[in-house]
Amino acid sequence: MASTPERTARPRRSRTRSRTVNARPALALSVLKPHQYDLRPACASLVCPDCETWVPITGLGTRKPKVVPHDTGRTWKDAAVRCRLGSNRLVTVDVTVKKWQERLEDGHAETGHRRKTTVLRKPKTAVAPAVSQIAAQKRTPRGDERGDGRPLWLLR
Template identity: 50%
Template sequence: MAITSAMPATTAMPTAKKRPRRTHTKRVSHLPAIKLSQIPPSDIDLRDPLKAVLHCRNCNTWCPITGMQGREQKLVPHHTGKAGEEPPIRCRNSNRLVEFDLTLPEWHQTLADAHKDTLSRRPTNVLRKPKVQPAPAVSQIASQQQADDDGDGRTLWLVREMGWASTQRAVRDTDARRMQRPDGQAPAEGPVLPLEPADLDGYAKRQAELGETYRPRCSAGTA
């Protein structure tokens, strides 16, 4: 005689139920009633008064209000989780009374005022300050001075001075040609400007002193 073992039947785990629109239970929560004047106007939807819903702060979901045509209005019994997916945990705000201490026009006006207040608190465009270039460090200044070298050990200012000395005679010749008066009527007389230093010896001495002054700088630049 063959003995067959029966497989144990697997029972499905209960899940949260869909929230009813209306309920006929007489149970009332022991928690104090929710007054409309004490909650934000955006936490309740009265656009269709017979299908009013309220934002339950305990489970952070929208919950229908039952008894809109009766003497008591309260939140329908509901679970905290999503219907058909999460465990059936009963919300503590189930069957909690809702006190309508505001009329429908007063709720509409309160909602409009809150919307205007939200728009007035929106941030304006921020004007950013212009970015200021920071001062270079001492090491950067030293590296820049090294970069100013022309490659053969001479600094650029020395190269410019040597270039000016090589063209000084040509410049003087050009200035002398400019001073030559063309043929024709002489221009009006004016003050005579000196073309050469009045004291040639003092001028030469001054140039020699300047050369002695710049010589240590040239030596430091080529070091």
């Protein structure tokens, strides 16, 4: 028996799935705020400026990264309407992951001191007496006056 060498697939250049490209100018990540995009390799995504939904970026390591064709609205809640303006739009990655992370942490540090961290509880108010108790207080005998022996709630 002759052994055959193992065959492996040749390395291919990775590219985005769709060849179609949106006619609008490329969206630069430096224009967006740091909390509007995510450059982690596991979930590279951004907020579509047109429909404001989170959309993955395909081909982040290639020459032409772009926004995935996507629908507007929430999944299983809204009608599936294609976002025509933002789908297949080219993305210019002009921010490094390190710089993005620094900007994100700086923004968190700036907003962290604005919010109160202590919880201020409202003071508890006294419980209002019942109507029968109010009526009984008005009709109670004063000092040396004697009642007729009935309970206070029966006095009228």
